[in-house]
Amino acid sequence: MSNYLDDAPCYLISTVVKRSGVKADLIRAWERRYQAVTPSRTDGGHRVYSDQDIVRLKLLKQATTEGHSIGQIAQLSFDELQKLLQPDQHTPPSRASATTSDHRYLAESYIEKCYTAMMVFDARAIESHFENAVVELGAQVFMESLLTPLLTRMGEDWKSGTLRPSHEHMTTSVIRSMVYILRSNYTPASNAPRLIISTPIGQQHELGALIAALIAEFKGWRITYLGPDLPAEEIAFAVKSSNANAVALSITISTEDHIIPKEIRRLKKLIGRDVTLIVGGSAAGEYKAVLDEVGALRSDSCDDFKQMLDDLSLQFQAPTPLKILSA
Amino acid sequence: MSNYLDDAPCYLISTVVKRSGVKADLIRAWERRYQAVTPSRTDGGHRVYSDQDIVRLKLLKQATTEGHSIGQIAQLSFDELQKLLQPDQHTPPSRASATTSDHRYLAESYIEKCYTAMMVFDARAIESHFENAVVELGAQVFMESLLTPLLTRMGEDWKSGTLRPSHEHMTTSVIRSMVYILRSNYTPASNAPRLIISTPIGQQHELGALIAALIAEFKGWRITYLGPDLPAEEIAFAVKSSNANAVALSITISTEDHIIPKEIRRLKKLIGRDVTLIVGGSAAGEYKAVLDEVGALRSDSCDDFKQMLDDLSLQFQAPTPLKILSA
DNA sequence: TAGCTCTTGTCAATGTATTGTCAATGTCGT
DNA sequence: ACGACATTGACAATACATTGACAAGAGCTA
Numbered sequence: 108m109s110n111y112l113d114d115a116p117c118y119l120i121s122t123v124v125k126r127s128g129v130k131a132d133l134i135r136a137w138e139r140r141y142q143a144v145t146p147s148r149t150d151g152g153h154r155v156y157s158d159q160d161i162v163r164l165k166l167l168k169q170a171t172t173e174g175h176s177i178g179q180i181a182q183l184s185f186d187e188l189q190k191l192l193q194p195d196q197h198t199p200p201s202r203a204s205a206t207t208s209d210h211r212y213l214a215e216s217y218i219e220k221c222y223t224a225m226m227v228f229d230a231r232a233i234e235s236h237f238e239n240a241v242v243e244l245g246a247q248v249f250m251e252s253l254l255t256p257l258l259t260r261m262g263e264d265w266k267s268g269t270l271r272p273s274h275e276h277m278t279t280s281v282i283r284s285m286v287y288i289l290r291s292n293y294t295p296a297s298n299a300p301r302l303i304i305s306t307p308i309g310q311q312h313e314l315g316a317l318i319a320a321l322i323a324e325f326k327g328w329r330i331t332y333l334g335p336d337l338p339a340e341e342i343a344f345a346v347k348s349s350n351a352n353a354v355a356l357s358i359t360i361s362t363e364d365h366i367i368p369k370e371i372r373r374l375k376k377l378i379g380r381d382v383t384l385i386v387g388g389s390a391a392g393e394y395k396a397v398l399d400e401v402g403a404l405r406s407d408s409c410d411d412f413k414q415m416l417d418d419l420s421l422q423f424q425a426p427t428p429l430k431i432l433s434a
Numbered sequence: 435m436s437n438y439l440d441d442a443p444c445y446l447i448s449t450v451v452k453r454s455g456v457k458a459d460l461i462r463a464w465e466r467r468y469q470a471v472t473p474s475r476t477d478g479g480h481r482v483y484s485d486q487d488i489v490r491l492k493l494l495k496q497a498t499t500e501g502h503s504i505g506q507i508a509q510l511s512f513d514e515l516q517k518l519l520q521p522d523q524h525t526p527p528s529r530a531s532a533t534t535s536d537h538r539y540l541a542e543s544y545i546e547k548c549y550t551a552m553m554v555f556d557a558r559a560i561e562s563h564f565e566n567a568v569v570e571l572g573a574q575v576f577m578e579s580l581l582t583p584l585l586t587r588m589g590e591d592w593k594s595g596t597l598r599p600s601h602e603h604m605t606t607s608v609i610r611s612m613v614y615i616l617r618s619n620y621t622p623a624s625n626a627p628r629l630i631i632s633t634p635i636g637q638q639h640e641l642g643a644l645i646a647a648l649i650a651e652f653k654g655w656r657i658t659y660l661g662p663d664l665p666a667e668e669i670a671f672a673v674k675s676s677n678a679n680a681v682a683l684s685i686t687i688s689t690e691d692h693i694i695p696k697e698i699r700r701l702k703k704l705i706g707r708d709v710t711l712i713v714g715g716s717a718a719g720e721y722k723a724v725l726d727e728v729g730a731l732r733s734d735s736c737d738d739f740k741q742m743l744d745d746l747s748l749q750f751q752a753p754t755p756l757k758i759l760s761a
Numbered sequence: 762t763a764g765c766t767c768t769t770g771t772c773a774a775t776g777t778a779t780t781g782t783c784a785a786t787g788t789c790g791t
Numbered sequence: 792a793c794g795a796c797a798t799t800g801a802c803a804a805t806a807c808a809t810t811g812a813c814a815a816g817a818g819c820t821a
Binding site: 457459460463464467476477478479480498503504505 | 767768769770771772777778779
Binding site: 158159162174175176178179180183185186187190191193226227228229230231234271272273276277279280283284285286303305311329330331332333334336337338341342344345348349 | 442444445446448449452476482553554555556557558598599600603604606607610611613614622624625630632638656657658659660661663664665668669671672674675676677678
C-alpha cells in the first residue's frame, strides 16, 4: 500500500515504555491477548515498534484510563480510537465547587488528555480540552495548574528528545489561539500600564512569552504581544509607537555567541531609562551580568514576575490612585 | 442529525452508565423485562453496547423522568421516542442580508481602521475591529473582503518598506487569534479529510498559511496548523502521526538558494504518494519545475485552492459511500 | 378507604470474565 | 557476562452476569 522506505520502525520496547507511558509487561500482554499492536521483530526475536505503534499505545492507554475496556477497543482503527477520545458530546454532571486537591487531580487528567491529543496532532481536541479545563478550573487555576506544568513537561520531553519540533510548533499555535479566549474576559482599565512582550532575535520558542502575556493580562496590564524572534530595533520601535511603560522578554535557550547580551544592551539604549526592561525564562539566569549592567529586572518564576508587575503598576499608575476591587 | 455510519459496538456497561446516566442494574432490568435495548455479547458473556444504544437509553431515561412509564415506551422506535420528547420547536431564521457593494464598502472602512490601529500597535483595537467585522459581514465575507485585501496590502507595504517587521509580527499574532474565533462555529465531520498546514524551513511568514487554514476549515476539513518554518522531516512526522490525507505549504518569499526545492523533494518522498502535497503562496510560481517533478499541486489563488480542496474531498471520502442528507 | 395487584427501581448473593501485575526461566545483543 | 528482552503461567482485584427478592407507588376493586 504505502512504501515506508523512510524511517523504518526502530524502537525497542524500553523506548516505547518511556514514550507511551505503558509498562512493558502490559504492552506484551495487550499484544498477546488482543493483538493491540503487532510490532515486527529483530532476527533475535526482540520487538521493534514504529512511531505509529507508539501513538496507538498512547491512545489505548488514554482510552482505558477513561474507562473503556481494553478487550473491546484493542482492535479499533486509528480513526475509531481517536473518535472515541473526542471530547465532544459530553454531559458533565452538575458540579459543586471543587477543592484544591480536586483541582490538581482534574488538571493532571487534562494534562494527560492534552498530551495524548498532541501526539496525534489533534489540535481540535487540544482546544476542546483547554476550553473545558478553563470552564471547569477557572482561568487562573487553568494557567497555574495546567498550562504551566504542561509546558514544563514539554520542556523536559523536548530536552530528552521525546518531543519533536512539530509537536512544539502545533501546541504553540494552539496556545496562541487560546490566549485570546483566556484574556477576553479581562478588560484592562484605560489608564493601565502598557507592556510589550517578545523574545530576542534567535529565540524562537515563544511559549514562555505567551505565559508572560497571560499573566500580565490577568494583572490588568494592556499587552501588545509581538511574537518571537525580533531584533532590538523592532522591539524598541513598538515601544515608542505604543508609548509602552515596560518590555518583557523571554529567553529559554542560552546561546554561546554574544548576540543576546548585545541585543539587550542595544534595546535598553533604544528604549531609554524610563521604560522598564524585564527578562525572564529558563535561560535568563545565564545573562545575569548583562542584565545587572543595563539595569534590567530579572524574573525567576511566575510569582516573581507577578510581584514585579504589581510593583511596577504602583509606580506607573501613581497618578491615578488604585481603586481596584471596589466593584 | 446522526451520521453514525460507524456502528462498531464497543462499550461495556460501565461506560454506558457514565454516558447515559442510567444505573447498571436498571439497564439490565430494562433489558430483562422489556427488551429496551438488546446489546450483543462478548465471548465471555459481557454486554456490549453501541452508540445508538446509549442514545436510546438517554432518551428512555428522559422520557421516564418526564412521567412516562418504562413499560409503555421501552419498545418504541428511535423516532417515536424523539417525537415523544419534542412536541414542537421551531427557530425562525430571519436575516436581512446586505448587498455585495455594502459589504465592500464596509470592509474597506474596516481595513482602514485596522491599518491605523496596527500602526500604533494597538492590538486590542485590531481585535475589536475584527470582531465587529466578523459579526457584521459574516465569517466568509470577512475573510474574502477584509482579511485577504488587508494582507495583500500589508505584503505590498512590506516590500516598499513602509511596514516594519514588528508590525507584521503583531498583526500576525492578532490574526492567529482570530482564526480561533472564526472557526469555532465550524465543526467538521468526524470522517472529514485531514490536512496539515505549514511553511517550509526558511519561510517565516505565516499569514498565507493562516488564510489557507481558514479556507480549509470552512471547506469542512480537519486542520492541523503547525505554524511556519519547519523542516520536511517534521512535517512528514506530523502527517504520519495524524494520518493526514494532504499537506498544504505556503511559500511567500523566493530564496536564491536551493533549499526550498530540496525540502519539497524530501517531503514528498517522506509522505509517500498516498498523501497529496499542495503548495501555494505568492512565490509558489517560482518553483513550478520542482512541483511538477514531484507531482505536487500548485494553487494560484484562493479560489484555486478551494476548488482543489473540493476535488480532494470527493477523492478521500470515497471509501465511505456518501449518504449525507439522508435523514 | 382498605386491600389487592402490578409496575418499577434497587439491592444482595453467588459465580464468571477480564485485566493488570509479577515471578520464573530462557534468549539476545553488545 | 551482564543487562535488556521474551515467554509462560499464575494470581488477585475488579467488573460483569444472573437470579431472586424487596419496597415504594400507582391503579384498581370492593
